[in-house]
Amino acid sequence: MFLENSNKHQQYLIQLPKISQNVADIQTLYSPKDFYHTLLKAILGAKHRIYIVSLYLEKDQGGEVILNALYQARKVNPNIDIVVLVDLHRAQRSRIGGSNTINTTNADWYYQIAESYPDVNVPVYGVPINTREALGILHLKGFIVDNNVIYSGASINNVYLHKQNKYRYDRYYMINNQLLADSLLIYIKQQFLTKSAVNKLNDITCNKSSNCHIKNYNIRLFRHSLRYADYCYEGSTAQDELTITPLVGLGTKSILNQTIHHLICSINTNITLCTPYFNMPAKLSRDLVSQLRKGKQIEVIVGDKTANDFYINSDNHFKIIGILPYLYEINLRSFIKGLQNYLDNGQLIIRLWKHGENSYHIKGLWADKEWLLLTGNNFNQRSWRLDLENALLIHDPNNELYYQREQELTLIRTYTKMLNHYTELQSIADYPVNVRKIIRRLRPILIHRLINQII
Template identity: 25%
Template sequence: MKMMYLRRLFTQELCPVTHTDLMGCLQHSPQQLQQLLSGGFAGAPGLESLSWLHNLAPCFPLRGDQIQVIHEPQHFYQTLMQRIRQAKKRVVLASLYLGTGQLENAFVQTLRHSLQAQSSLRLNVLLDFTRGTRGVANSKTMLLPLVREFGEQVQFSLYHTPDLRGMTKRLAPPRWNELLGLQHMKVYLFDDAVIISGANLSNDYFTNRQDRYILIEDKPLADFYAQLIERVQEFSLAVSADATEGLHRNWRILPYEGTKEQFIRLAKERVTNFVQEAYQRQLQRQELDTEADTWVFPLLEMGQIGIHHDSVVTKQLLSNCIAGSRLKLATGYFNLTQEYMDTITHKCLAQCSILMAHPNANGFQGAKGPAGGIPAAYTLIAKSFYESLVRRQQNHRVNFFEYQKPGWTYHAKGLWYYLPNARLPNLTLIGSSNFGERSVNRDLETQVCLVTDNMDLSQRLQAEADRLYDLSTTAERDIVQRQVPRWVQAVVRIFRNFF
């Protein structure tokens, strides 16, 4: 029953199950039984309405003081560098790409020095194939010297979407081939600490591109993410010292050859079985952490290999918002799925504030070619959603804000949820998902759902949200009045699922 339940969850076929369903799957001590029946948030009775989360994802209980909220890109970069220097056992980096500038070169040199200083240190890097090999100087050329110099200490992998194959793979030019799907997870792990973020490893994200970042010091969670990245590396392409990309030693099917369906089935099995095992270990723990005041639930979304987990949890969170609660949702690119917009409109009872990039803070503003129309496309989608809220008389409950800071671009995403009468957030989602069509159907994503009863952590999460919203202005009137070129309107109708 347990395996069947989680398989249904990962294929978006589930109906919420009762705690009794879970109880029948495993043997529990009376203490475990009491905690699960009370919703799993021991010592935090105000969080009962969120207890359904324990049915849907592995849970890592910890204390609020194990979590650091990072606010600025420069601090993010400094933290990465410091943690690499201090690492003794492992560094695991999962990102879309690594840039090629001065800061990125210093980043690679720091990795080199740590690998030289610690012969027991292992470096695992997972990037996207199409983005990571774009141009003459790219992520691959940046990291290849480490592969050559340190041999078995370094495992460098490039995820290749199974959708890019055949004539499309041969003819689609760089940038355009990235539309079909990407490795988009942002996980940066150092020994027993992990940074979950939406930021990539490049100059903008280290200087003037605003994102979100939290550092969690917890060995079980770090082990979970290290092992997850290893699973994805198995069905990714391994980069060798001779600069070729080939199969991982545990894999036999190239993502762009053979049967696409077989590749997807086997890749899905790798990830699904891993998460099921993690969930089982969580429920079988004999000792419960009675000091926990914070609970972390890792969420995955890998639509191109048939895994829909994060979107199921996100939709249920939106639909379970109770009357009197508040919700703040942020996205760097406003292209919410129709299902998310319908849920906010018809099932969500919270007062909602949606934060997005002003066109001037959009990373595509001023880009050459069709990419230059992307900011207008996001405006059009936001305008359409706002007008639908007006028609359904829900616009009083949903407000729009746009972030703008001179010289900066905006890439922060996530969610803060406040229970009724709560001044501070009780829950946050943070990670790589933009809550859009790409996030659900095309890219590999991960974010964590963090629930806390720790006052200090809630205050720090509130300060994070305030810093973002303080640089925003209300946007409903501007969204409606802003002109959108006709060609952009046509492109959005046809290609909305690709950006």
């Protein structure tokens, strides 16, 4: 029965349409600074098109360098096609946990920059995935520069680009493939740029405030259309060569979620999963436990709570958002507590990433040294249900990416500590007093469960 089920999952992966890929045209980047320099060089050297899709492009030093580079590229080459798309709600608010003394939002800044380049058009569109940010965000990844796809879970700001002292660690790939780039671009044009819910945030020919008010009806129609949209391309069914399958999805039944499920259930020997926020949907948790019971090895690399971007150092004023890293740790402790025997026999490997005051944002799957999933998906309940997510599934049957894969995993593991027992994670009793008070107030009324659904 186990073999039959495994074959069913493997058959699903085999039948996915695939795009052929030359191994010489895949470059893995290993640091935020490499990502920054590669992105900037690509923008300044672009000839035909630049499409930037990101959760946010921040008003800070890193964001300013990239946005000004886009304007310079358009100024030098007026015929180049340049478009920036960001999450609408994220663009219209200040950073969570940030200072309230600065009232200028990213959307305001995009408008100001556009005014400083009156003769250069670089449209920045706001994309509303739902009527409220808490109910869904634009979490699509992949920058298109000519025929290159620069794929990372990173957004654009100082910490993701390592412009100052701290960095946020992610995965970074430069893939040259015209068919892949075209498929991502067609999706953007058809699903975003033709919809009334998607509007420019920096159109200086219009009243700036008019772009901030979109009818909820239009947003709901837009979200509904995204549930049924997919990447369009002429794929092959080749199983003996290096290929890439682009995946996109919104909602629990999306093709992306289905593929993640089948990928986990199809493994023959082992899988490595990375996520910054441990808050897995029940389905994925069951899949992992099922594979452990079948004798497979599972490695999970997750950020230490202090490497979470919401973590607040004890020296700083504590805010309610600061309980999130503790809730993630509670989830992780609960998950591995009942699986201690698998930790003991080495089937389950849990690694915590921590490097100074830097943060961890790596997501993805490595299965049987044959499949790689590049994604911005956090494998959490929010990404499973609410956000618009995508991924690139790489099939490497001949192990052509062996060196790059092993180098990337080695570097990810460098700043990790392997857990031997669930008690190495703190319990609620060990947390700071203000954190304990908040959690104990939430638990009796089950609000922590609601929080888990939207983080």
